[in-house]
Amino acid sequence: MIKRKGYDQVCHIQKKSYKEDEIVYITFPGLEKTGCVKHLFSTRIGGVSRGMFSSMNLSYTRGDEKEAVDENYRRIAACLESDVSCFVCSDQTHTDNIRIVGPEDMGKGTIYPKDYHDVDGLITDQRGIVLGTFFADCVPLFFVDPVKKAIGMTHSGWRGTVQKIGKKTVRMMQEQYGSNPADMYTAIGPSICQSCYEVSGDVIDRVKEAFPESLWSDLFYPTIPGKYQLNLWEANRQIMLEAGILAEHIEVTDICTCCNPDFLFSHRASQGKRGNLGAFLMLI
Secondary structure (H helix, E strand, O other), X not given: OOOEOOOOOOOEEEEEEEOOEEEEEEEOXXXXXXXXXXXXXXXXXXXXXXXXXXXXXXXXXXXOOHHHHHHHHHHHHHHOOOOHHHEEEOEOOOOOOEEEOOHHHOOEOOOEOOOOOOEOEEEEOOOOOEEEEEEOXXXXXXXXXXXXXXXXXXXXXXXXXXXXXHHHHHHHHHHHHOOOHHHOEEEEOOEOOHHHOEEEHHHHHHHHHHOOHHHHHHHEEEOOOOEEEEOHHHHHHHHHHHOOOOXXXXXXXXXXXXXXXXXXXXXXXXXXXXOOEXXXXXXX
């Protein structure tokens, strides 16, 4: 049983048969309704990795067998009706750096090595390119502009959140593609919920610097001395609003990674013994 937060089941659970297995992944109805993208957020279900990587691990750098990860990517590509040669993967280091992606980047991170570093966000206006970012508690941010036909995919942990990488992604899409934030549709994907996300006072100091005091009660609350529960979902929703995204164009996840460690990889729940989930977005 998947534990959900709230009464509205925002995230859709999808299934696809592949050989003798069933791949389970997550989508957002608002992004689907744009009609110009394919997207998904992976789960642990439907891959071939074993042990602590079981089974849909999408990281080549955590100690899993390369052949297993290769097969897992083939399965994700099948769900998107694409090919692993079309993927472009981030190189996440909790920065606010965003890379403009073109056809020359296709396959980087899957079949070719990446020739870039410190990239936590990707944007493109090219059809057929699959943007990929990776998670095990941090927040996936999806951006779709159905008017200018442009997309963005961003990784936002607490550092990216206080740096407002989501707002920066919107601004770069405005600058590069002429996107109007009011036309864009966004989603805040499965990640750690507030009740699971305890942080220290130095993190909250950064949050206080980034957000007005009027929002603090919505973003965090204290527990034991020096510890707080931080709401990354609401923080990123506020960042989307600040960037000019309409409230009705923002879908916020109802699924926590840490509450569902058998369904989703969670760094906190596993104490770091885990694989990576992936968030993927492609213009069609």
